[in-house]
Amino acid sequence: xxxxxxxxxxxxxxxxxxxxxxxxxxxxxxxxxxxxxxxxxxxxxxxxxxxxxxxxxxxxxxxxxxxxxxxxxxxxxxxxxxxxxxxxxxxxxxxxxxxxxxxxxxxxxxxxxxxxxxxxxxxxxxxxxxxxxxxxxxxxxxxxxxxxxxxxxxxxxxxxxxxxxxxxxxxxxxxxxxxxxxxxxxxxxxxxxxxxxxxxxxxxxxxxxxxxxxxxx
Amino acid sequence: xxxxxxxxxxxxxxxxxxxxxxxxxxxxxxxxxxxxxxxxxxxxxxxxxxxxxxxxxxxxxxxxxxxxxxxxxxxxxxxxxxxxxxxxxxxxxxxxxxxxxxxxxxxxxxxxxxxxxxxxxxxxxxxxxxxxxxxxxxxxxxxxxxxxxxxxxxxxxxxxxxxxxxxxxxxxxxxxxxxxxxxxxxxxxxxxxxxxxxxxxxxxxxxxxxxxxxxxxxxxxxxxxxxxxxxxxxxxxxxxxxxxxxxxxxxxxxxxxxxxxxxxxxxxxxxxxxxxxxxxxxxxxxxxxxxxxxxxxxxxxxxxxxxxxxxxxxxxxxxxxxxxxxxxxxxxxxxxxxxxxxxxxxxxxxxxxxxxxxxxxxxxxxxxxxxxxxxxxxxxxxxxxxxxxxxxxxxxxxxxxxxxxxxxxxxxxxxxxxxxxxxxxxxxxxxxxxxxxxxxxxxxxxxxxxxxxxxxxxxxxxxxxxxxxxxxxxxxxxxxxxxxxxxxxxxxxxxxxxxxxxxxxxxxxxxxxxxxxxxxxxxxxxxxxxxxxxxxxxxxxxxxxxxxxxxxxxxxxxxxxxxxxxxxxxxxxxxxxxxxxxxxxxxxxxxx
Numbered sequence: 001x002x003x004x005x006x007x008x009x010x011x012x013x014x015x016x017x018x019x020x021x022x023x024x025x026x027x028x029x030x031x032x033x034x035x036x037x038x039x040x041x042x043x044x045x046x047x048x049x050x051x052x053x054x055x056x057x058x059x060x061x062x063x064x065x066x067x068x069x070x071x072x073x074x075x076x077x078x079x080x081x082x083x084x085x086x087x088x089x090x091x092x093x094x095x096x097x098x099x100x101x102x103x104x105x106x107x108x109x110x111x112x113x114x115x116x117x118x119x120x121x122x123x124x125x126x127x128x129x130x131x132x133x134x135x136x137x138x139x140x141x142x143x144x145x146x147x148x149x150x151x152x153x154x155x156x157x158x159x160x161x162x163x164x165x166x167x168x169x170x171x172x173x174x175x176x177x178x179x180x181x182x183x184x185x186x187x188x189x190x191x192x193x194x195x196x197x198x199x200x201x202x203x204x205x206x207x208x209x210x211x212x213x214x215x216x217x
Numbered sequence: 218x219x220x221x222x223x224x225x226x227x228x229x230x231x232x233x234x235x236x237x238x239x240x241x242x243x244x245x246x247x248x249x250x251x252x253x254x255x256x257x258x259x260x261x262x263x264x265x266x267x268x269x270x271x272x273x274x275x276x277x278x279x280x281x282x283x284x285x286x287x288x289x290x291x292x293x294x295x296x297x298x299x300x301x302x303x304x305x306x307x308x309x310x311x312x313x314x315x316x317x318x319x320x321x322x323x324x325x326x327x328x329x330x331x332x333x334x335x336x337x338x339x340x341x342x343x344x345x346x347x348x349x350x351x352x353x354x355x356x357x358x359x360x361x362x363x364x365x366x367x368x369x370x371x372x373x374x375x376x377x378x379x380x381x382x383x384x385x386x387x388x389x390x391x392x393x394x395x396x397x398x399x400x401x402x403x404x405x406x407x408x409x410x411x412x413x414x415x416x417x418x419x420x421x422x423x424x425x426x427x428x429x430x431x432x433x434x435x436x437x438x439x440x441x442x443x444x445x446x447x448x449x450x451x452x453x454x455x456x457x458x459x460x461x462x463x464x465x466x467x468x469x470x471x472x473x474x475x476x477x478x479x480x481x482x483x484x485x486x487x488x489x490x491x492x493x494x495x496x497x498x499x500x501x502x503x504x505x506x507x508x509x510x511x512x513x514x515x516x517x518x519x520x521x522x523x524x525x526x527x528x529x530x531x532x533x534x535x536x537x538x539x540x541x542x543x544x545x546x547x548x549x550x551x552x553x554x555x556x557x558x559x560x561x562x563x564x565x566x567x568x569x570x571x572x573x574x575x576x577x578x579x580x581x582x583x584x585x586x587x588x589x590x591x592x593x594x595x596x597x598x599x600x601x602x603x604x605x606x607x608x609x610x611x612x613x614x615x616x617x618x619x620x621x622x623x624x625x626x627x628x629x630x631x632x633x634x635x636x637x638x639x640x641x642x643x644x645x646x647x648x649x650x651x652x653x654x655x656x657x658x659x660x661x662x663x664x665x666x667x668x669x670x671x672x673x674x675x676x677x678x679x680x681x682x683x684x685x686x687x688x689x690x691x692x693x694x695x696x697x698x699x700x701x702x703x704x705x706x707x708x709x710x711x712x713x714x715x716x717x718x719x720x721x722x723x724x725x726x727x728x729x730x731x732x733x734x735x736x737x738x739x740x741x742x743x744x745x746x747x748x749x750x751x752x753x754x755x756x757x758x759x760x761x762x763x764x765x766x767x768x769x770x771x772x773x774x775x776x777x778x779x780x781x782x783x784x785x786x787x788x789x790x791x792x793x794x795x796x797x798x799x800x801x802x803x804x805x806x807x808x809x
């Protein structure tokens with residue numbers, strides 16, 4: 001899956017990332033890898049813990065080095081637990097184990113569309129079970145990034161309407177009603193395209209992120 | 218002689234009097250009045266609570282209370298919920314079941330929290346206790362639906378099967394068909410944590426249909442919306458209900474079916490579930506909203522406007538769990554509508570994002586603290602806080618008993634003044650004199666611990682992360698918090714001094730957890746040697762602590778008081794610090 005390599009570009013890919021796995025152990029493995037080898041980790045460490053006075057803390061705040069726990073693998077075939085890691089967004093801070101303090105169980109409700117792991121639960125096209133697909137939506141000039149569940153919409157029109165409502169309170173003063181916006185999206189290959197060219201169903205399956213930009217024509 | 222009068226009541230009379238005393242604390246007090254009361258009380262104690270399964274042995278419990286019918290056991294430390302306790306640490310229930318199987322054939326209730334429960338344990342429960350009635354597994358793991366099948370098949374008098382937040386292997390729904398056709402005594406069923414997609418509803422519907430005493434039914438995400446109406450029609454007497462996946466294609470027939478079914482449930486007081494919720498289907502529950510006292514929307518990804526609409530139909534809410542999509546505006550609406558609110562939990566919808574994705578700030582909490590006079594328990598995740606807001610909140614609501622605030626980014630300062638949040642949390646402990654549980658976050662110095670040590674006299678549980686400057690902080694807490702039972706700390710610069718200076722305090726507490734702090738291996742050894750009634754467990758996946766210098770800090774430390782010394786079921790990455798052999802003799806003697 002080309003997608004994997006792009007997103008994990010700054011970290012060593014681990015075989016564990018590809019199949020479904022239990023949040024408990026394999027998340028730790030991923031953090032171990034990133035913590036030890038990624039340049040990114042340093043920057044975000046300072047970002048997160050810049051206030052720390054003690055120097056010796058670096059090691060203790062990031063994960064200890066150790067061996068991934070292999071014996072968990074065979075249990076995962078039958079388990080219907082899902083993975084919830086969204087670790088391909090370069091706007092996110094380096095994650096510390098167990099922070100923020102949310103129960104493992106609760107984290108499982110966030111099923112990412114570009115989910116790490118080919119777990120069956122990522123049933124994008126299957127309406128029966130109604131799994132949500134969350135994509136981030138950013139509007140040019142607005143600080144807050146929102147998230148929408150693509151599965152709630154039946155067409156580009158309903159999606160646009162909802163986005164207009166969502167962002168109408170965020171419009172900057174400089175803009176007036178004549179300002180036009182374009183909805184763009186990032187597909188599975190990482191390319192940014194203008195929304196509307198492909199059938200809605202196909203769009204739902206490949207959209208990773210949305211961005212609303214001002215039309216400069 | 219006056220002395221005789223104390224013993225002139227026959228035992229049966231005293232037993233009868235004691236039967237009105239239910240709380241463990243009171244029972245313990247009763248047992249300490251005199252020797253004969255101790256004896257009478259221990260034979261008639263029916264409920265036993267063991268807060269730490271390693272503090273005592275099953276044999277000891279059975280020896281002291283030979284006739285109990287209900288037991289509640291807790292295993293792993295709380296931070297296990299956040300993956301801080303490595304798998305395999307412990308908390309196995311099997312030895313308890315094995316001991317009780319022989320000695321207590323009339324056991325009726327088993328309630329477990331954070332324990333490892335295997336199918337073998339479940340099968341043994343099913344086999345051993347003929348009158349078994351209640352099984353509650355909360356945050357447990359290790360079992361599969363095969364074990365549940367054993368319970369279903371054998372426990373003819375089962376009333377309650379409650380699986381909350383458990384992690385197990387869901388191998389399908391056929392375990393439900395193991396309840397015999399003659400079985401009708403189910404009162405409460407919570408299977409919200411199971412998730413297999415192999416659904417078979419006929420077994421569920423038949424079960425629900427024949428158990429006319431069913432009051433609580435919590436389904437899981439695998440149950441689609443169009444099945445709910447049928448289930449509800451089989452059980453209109455339900456008081457607590459959890460939906461499955463609350464989504465379906467928008468169809469009028471499904472909608473009217475659903476609305477009709479909800480309308481017929483006149484007793485409903487609590488709703489939960491709402492996975493994958495589609496707003497269009499929400500009005501179906503409006504008929505029951507005015508009676509709702511508890512609403513769990515913490516899996517419901519609804520926008521603020523939909524949440525406000527829903528909440529405005531529920532003026533009698535006492536308990537609300539919700540995602541931060543509710544935003545400040547939603548909480549302001551909540552504050553004006555739900556005046557009976559006692560408990561509020563707001564969970565983050567995007568916990569790992571750096572930028573806020575919703576407009577939820579400290580203002581929402583201020584609004585609720587102002588508008589809800591009965592609010593006593595709060596769990597709140599947000600991204601910014603100020604001392605000013607915390608002081609306002611504290612003054613508004615001195616009746617808080619549980620205050621857990623999680624500012625998502627560690628060491629975040631007061632966003633208005635850029636100062637630490639010491640003063641704000643200080644106000645919380647100063648004004649809320651009955652505070653029992655507190656979780657801190659944000660930028661905090663030793664000063665906040667000084668406040669806590671000074672004011673938080675009723676505090677029983679304290680959670681600290683990324684806070685403090687040094688040992689003095691920990692010392693304030695250990696020396697000042699008289700009622701402290703559980704202390705859990707992560708990523709704080711607390712070292713040896715405070716711990717060693719307050720060693721005796723640790724025996725008055727249930728447990729202390731410290732991870733990624735600065736406690737040296739040497740200090741752990743010393744503590745272990747000097748305090749025979751404590752188990753000092755060093756948890757370190759890097760390898761044996763004695764392979765590193767003594768001054769090297771340990772990775773994780775779990776200290777708990779115990780009557781039975783080191784446990785024998787430790788995995789290779791856990792070491793219990795040895796008692797001093799000369800002291801060991803003394804402590805063993807005390808046990809006899």
